[in-house]
Amino acid sequence: MHKNLWTKKGFTLLELLVAIFIISIVGTVALTLFSKGINIWEDVRFRTSREYETILFLEGLDKELRNYVNFSEIGFSGKGESICFPALINVQREDSDYIQNVIGCINYRFDRDKMAIYKSKVSYPESIQESSSAFYRILERVKSLNFEYGVLDKQGEFKWSSLWKKKGKPKAVRIRIEVGVDEDFRNTCEFERTFYIPII
16 A cells, blocks of 8 residues: 655644744743843832832931930031931940930931931930041932921911021921932932921
8 A cells, every 4th residue: 555755744844944933932022021020020129129228217217306305515407418416316335235315416418429328326425526426328329318497487387498507496307308219310219208306
């Protein structure tokens, strides 16, 4: 019995080439989607990290302003990119593990060149010696920072100023901060908070 050669089961060279072509297209699309998914995940993780760090910074500043104390030796002063005020701070004694609350000076300043916020926290009387104020970096990748100081007018409305050199303390401090949420500052995130200083 004679068998026809064309009826044999199998792939022709053309079918094999088409299958390889389709598999390569599907593989390329899958690899592109996977790569984009990784990039999106990295962006979201970086953005979330930056936002979380900024929120922690704002919460810490709020807590410190609520610990404000009237103390004649350390006045409240502030500019657009810096703030300094007396407050109760925790200090650990050198000779033990005991932590106590003492009056100290808390100072924040924004370094525009380094795009970072720096902080110092020094107990009194060391706080009145300029050389003892060691600043450390508390928040990075900051594009802008602006403090404003509020007082109530006769109508009960807040009036805001970017400078505070008066005696006493303002009724409130407003902060606006913009941080970069990606590596090259293409996207930024802005925060605005108002902190009310307790009457003591």
